[in-house]
Amino acid sequence: MNTLLNNEVLRSTEKLYYQDQYLTSTTTQITRVHADALELDSTVAYPEGGGQEADHGTIELPIGTLRFIWAKKLYGTPIRLEGFKGGKLGGIILHMIHPDDLHLLEQVTVHMPARVSIDALRRDRLTLSHSASHFLYAAAVQLRQELEQWTIGCHIKEDGARFDFLVEESFSAEEVREIERLANELIAHDDVIGNTAVQGLEDARLWSYRGIEIPCGGTHLQSPQRIGRLSVRRKRLGKSKERLICEFPEASTDLSIYREQHA
Ligand SMILES: [Zn+2]
Incomplete structure (x- = not known):
């Protein structure tokens, strides 16, 4: 039992999205076949993490093409660095197979050659949103510093992103307007966004912009220009719980920066 568990922990998927964020496909092989998922030796698919939704895509195999509708990271070892609470090093990535394609799994074998591709438009939208x-977060914390300690969740979707906070007082309409103004002020600088690995640990990553540093392993733009104007609104979730939501109706996607890896 323990041996099996250790084996699970030690296996890891090579995360090509950290080597090249713009790679939309690669040639790899099957590492393990699960009841509803495929595990690959390496992948371009970003798994759900840090609030960012997972990539969608396809896995082409000699027996046919299977769609995956989610990717999730399992196992790994905790990052022991200040500020990286909850982060993990290594681990495996499961590509969750579309229900209509599950019947093909019984024909899949370990070491079978595979080509994994992601939906680049979805990735670009998630990258913009993230x-x-x-x-939004930097502006909210600039206004109320204590929010940094009282962030209880975030969700990054293709068409918007949200943060949930525990608060003593609800956000007033003026505060929401001020957060929106501060966020747009940051965007308007159109400076370089940094996204680097800390101490050579590929899973311990830092997002940085004009002196603001946030531990984050998500996919990011190189500058905020394509986001356009951000609109911010709040939602009351209950007693002492508030949600801030941002949307970016002017955002422009750019698929020209993405490329496939040729075998
Ligand atoms: Zn991030």
Whole structure:
């Protein structure tokens, strides 16, 4: 039992999205076949993490093409660095197979050659949204510093992002307007966004912009220009619980920066 568990912990998927964020496909092989998922030796698919939704895509195999509708990271070892609470090093990535394609799994074998590709438009939208969410967060913390300690969740989708906070007082309409103004002020600088690995640990990453540093392993833009104007609104979730939501109706996607890896 323990041996099996250790084996699970030690296996890891090579995360090509950290080597090249713009790679939309690669040739790899099957590492393990699960009841509803495939594990690959390496992948371009970003798994759900840090609030960012997972990539969608396809896995082409000699027996046919299977769609995956989610990717999730399992196992790994905790990052022992200040500020990286909850982060993990290594681990495996499961590509969750579309229900209509599950019947093909019984024909899949370990070491079978595979080509994994992601939906680049979805990735680009999630990357935009994720970057936008940091400007919302940075602006909110600039206004109320204590929010940094009282962030209880975030969700980054293709068309918007949100943060949930525990608060003593609800956000007033003036505060929401001020957060929106501060976020747009940051975006308007159109400076370089940094996204670097800390101490050579590929899973311990830092997002940085004009002196603001946020531990984050998500996918990001190189500058905020494509986000356009951010609109911010709040939602009351209950007693002492508030949600800030940002949307970016002017955002422009750019698929020209993405490329496939040829075998
Ligand atoms: Zn991030």
